[in-house]
Amino acid sequence: MSNTFHHLPVLLTESLEHLNLHPGAVVVDGTLGGGGHASAILERTAPDGVVIGLDLDEEALAAASERLAGYGARFRAVHSSFRLLGDAVRAAGHESVDAVLLDLGVSSHQLDASRRGFRFATDDGSETPLDMRMDPDSGQPSAAELLARASAEELQSWFQNYGELPGSRRLARKITEERRIQPLRTTADLLRVIDEARVGRGRKHNPATLVFQALRIAVNDELGALEEGLEAAVDVLRPGGRLVVISYHSLEDRIVKQRLRAEARGCTCPPELPVCVCGRKPRLQILTRRPLRPVDGEIKENPRARSALLRSAERIEEAA
Numbered sequence: 001m002s003n004t005f006h007h008l009p010v011l012l013t014e015s016l017e018h019l020n021l022h023p024g025a026v027v028v029d030g031t032l033g034g035g036g037h038a039s040a041i042l043e044r045t046a047p048d049g050v051v052i053g054l055d056l057d058e059e060a061l062a063a064a065s066e067r068l069a070g071y072g073a074r075f076r077a078v079h080s081s082f083r084l085l086g087d088a089v090r091a092a093g094h095e096s097v098d099a100v101l102l103d104l105g106v107s108s109h110q111l112d113a114s115r116r117g118f119r120f121a122t123d124d125g126s127e128t129p130l131d132m133r134m135d136p137d138s139g140q141p142s143a144a145e146l147l148a149r150a151s152a153e154e155l156q157s158w159f160q161n162y163g164e165l166p167g168s169r170r171l172a173r174k175i176t177e178e179r180r181i182q183p184l185r186t187t188a189d190l191l192r193v194i195d196e197a198r199v200g201r202g203r204k205h206n207p208a209t210l211v212f213q214a215l216r217i218a219v220n221d222e223l224g225a226l227e228e229g230l231e232a233a234v235d236v237l238r239p240g241g242r243l244v245v246i247s248y249h250s251l252e253d254r255i256v257k258q259r260l261r262a263e264a265r266g267c268t269c270p271p272e273l274p275v276c277v278c279g280r281k282p283r284l285q286i287l288t289r290r291p292l293r294p295v296d297g298e299i300k301e302n303p304r305a306r307s308a309l310l311r312s313a314e315r316i317e318e319a320a
């Protein structure tokens, strides 16, 4: 299976540098994917460093486990969301870790595995079911199920907030009309409705790209997972430990930026509150004032890196 995982690790040199690795380091890779970053981390932390690698996707875990089998007990694969990375660290017998990496979104493998419905264009033009779950056995609703049961208001808010799709309301209404006639089961069904709703025409992005992105984010609650994962990561870092996050769109990057700033400030209360009620002390020092981006050479070699933004921070001692 591993030969189907062609994922080139994005911003690898920069990630390794910002993770500040040393022999014997204990590292969480919260988004193991094909194990590209994990393999480089294992090399850098030799001879006795440990990588605890999490992924929601069993296919990714199986491929990465095969690829990293040679590292024996230094590598541990865990089928879990990075929301729960603290539990995975404790289950592996550690109280804190030296570094956490989150390389967000979907892997090239998931995009290419068109039967999972992440991508609307298939090489052979075939129809594929609208699933989009990173963990299809999670018991969570698939994209088709969400499209069948979400209210027009929910659909509109996903397309608007997660896809920034012009004409979100029109598309939401069209979907609720269409599903009364027949359920939207496949990528082709959804593409037809997007086309008929005539949304987002003449814009830079293909409207279908925006709709598929929005649905994927909703199906996997990606932004909720990111909020919780960042919190869990900071909780588990030892003082001096490093957090590195690679995002692929502005919604993710905004959450990372705001979270790091809040942790560097101390207070994590929503900006609307006039006074602090959380009483938190600063826990992070930000290392990237602005996000790092891939150089042209990397983008040429790996077009998926085009939108990548890396931010990092160091855990500091909490003031008493």
Ligand SMILES: C[S@@+](CC[C@H](N)C(=O)[O-])C[C@H]1O[C@@H](n2cnc3c(N)ncnc32)[C@H](O)[C@@H]1O
Pocket: 007, 008, 009, 010, 030, 031, 032, 033, 034, 035, 036, 037, 038, 054, 055, 056, 057, 060, 080, 081, 082, 083, 103, 104, 105, 106, 107, 108, 134, 225
């Ligand atoms: C961009 S890929 C990571 C690629 C990896 N860094 C590599 O070098 O091969 C993102 C991976 O994160 C996984 N993922 C996304 N959200 C997750 C979550 N909340 N918890 C755990 N894994 C998640 C996806 O299933 C996917 O395999």
